Amino acid sequence: MNVAITGIGAVSAAGRNLEETLDTFQQGNRNVGAVSLFSTSLSYPVFEIGEIRGEAPDGEMRTITLALCAVEEALLDAGLGSDLPDFRVGVCLGTTVASQLNDMDFYRNYRSKEPVSIRSIDRYLKGNLAEAVGRAIKVRGPSVTVVNACSSGADAIGVALSWLRSGVCDIAIAGGADELSQVPLCGFGALGILSDSICAPFDRDRKGLNLGEGAGVLVLESEEVCRERGKAPLLYLSGYGSAADAYHLTAPRPDGSGLEAALRRAMFEANIHAQDVCFINAHGTATPDNDKIEGSVFRKIFGRDINFLSSKGFVGHTLGAAGGLEAVFTAGALREGWIPASAGFVHQDDEILLSPVREKTPITGRFAISTSLAFGGNNAAIVISRGPMNESGAQDRGSA
């Protein structure tokens, strides 16, 4: 079954919608700065979103507001609005921050035996990301929040693909969202993987990641539903692969075999070969381990000439949103026919022996891949294509 992408939505430090984001990519702007959303003694630079469009309902989690911004844009792009109730619409979103009761004010009061506001508990209990978004847009269908750390957004898109293929729903809204929060800032700081300067994915002198925030969402539907409602697909979601390292809680498997397995599974599902892939939007966190392993796996599977980039140089590491945002950027690039320079890259690393693209690069192929790696050893890859598979399951590999 061909699964079409009919809507795309994104909000991040690079832009409040996809158009603004692509403009930022084109200009090479990097909206990085000090933390302003909460007070902290840590001085690591972050990619915050300056202003979220629209008024958030009182007490709504910032992550939900971000998700709804991206969902609204994606639904508009897909031409879906008042007709949503006519379909079984699933919502599958990844997050990390919104899944936890990390309310510092609540917990400080609880510890000090001060009266505790029940509002923060209620806000959490009403704040399951997929359920909250499903309620807000009034859809009926499956809803589930994926909490697979930094691959959550990509895995959520994979879940939606499985739902559509097995007929669980007609349309799926999938991706990820996360707000900047004190808790992961402290946690990543303690792990020693935050950079005290602007991040440089895949660069020889990279020192670590910068945290960010945002949401990236795709509207997915079967070709049959597209036809039924007269909507032409923008692109196709052709494959998803996922594999566990089964190795370490925070470090990736040194031989990259988990990532390799995820990539090979995604390409198998899309019925394509390595030479069919025109570019990869890498996870590319700018930590020494991640980029070294990802680069070596890319070289092994795709060879030295593969075009790839990390968009984290523009938006930071948005954790549970990353897989969703990067799927959106991959789809946007395929649609526009170019990829931006991999922001922050200057010097090739002798241990990687691959360089991401250094300038805006035109792309002409049909298939692109987005990869995600996560704490816990999760690896995920998705394949997005410009055309559907034919009836025999083979991909049309002709140039676009």
Place this chain on the structure above:
Amino acid sequence: MNVAGIGVVFAGGRGIGILEEALRAGWSPPSRGEVSSSSGKTMPVYSVEEKTIKDRAVLKNMRRADRFSKMAVLAAWDAVKDSRIAINQEKASLGIILATAFGAQVTAFRFLDEIIDYGDANVSPTLFSHSVHNAAASYVASALGNHGPTLTVTQFGFSFQQALILARAWIQEGRCENVLVGSVEECGAVMEFICRQKLEIAEDGRISPFEFSPSPLAVPGEGSVFLVLSGGDGPKRYCELRDVFLDHQSSDAAPDIRILDADGMSDDETCYQEIASQDVMIAGYSPLFGSMMTGSAFHCASAALMLMNQTRYACPVQDNPHGIRLCTSTEQKKLERIQCVKYSCLRERAVIELER
């Protein structure tokens, strides 16, 4: 899908044999939690004893893991051993889906303690990495040496049911041959406080599933259940998991027994009355496990055991003010089909249907 193996960790102990013993033995009172600062009282809690989660052989590489991860790993390990499936490291044929409502919140609050007590720059990286929801599933994959897709999902309504739906999709599309699906919840001091704030607590420790009360009583619980689910050709040690119905759908065939997830976690359980008033035998075993958002997993395991053993187990608490047809005695009976029914706080319904 076939239910090929089950692993359980709960207040009564560990293992499918212990679960069967508990179902036969009936109700036993819970332990008491810490004294609450707000009420000055202890709370009844079905907590898992530390000795239950001591297993040096299985947990040998998990010295720093928290209780949440240990409960998950032990239940998952037991389910795989019970199923007798082989983990194929090359084929990645086993998928893992862990469902939880609250995740490793005890560890998450310990991490917040560090931020408050020591400052942003002096926190424990180990606590942080264990506070992430998917740490437990990662430990499960490592303990089993399994490289298949590994996912953690969360929802307050029907996270276990959603995990089952996804497991079926994975098997149907050939992503895996078998899927290890489970739930984990942990109860700690902050969760007890939240329960005290949000729920009516049964101070005598008895959950009464058949009161169908507009203000039902809960006894917080914790534990983990995992099921190994296989495709049509896979091993079928227990039963077939035929379907999961959401949105008030249901199959046409009447079950022999309907197990109700009424455990006091919803603010109104009157909705269960409409499904209990029909001419079907009713059961409910939450008084054995305690109240949990993912309590359906324990009922699903109980139903699978009943179908395999062709035995219906007496309800542990039999208060029956509405005179419904309650399962009051443990006896061998021909059982073809059992449904596990849960209503969410929003009165949405989910039905898991299992068949012999």
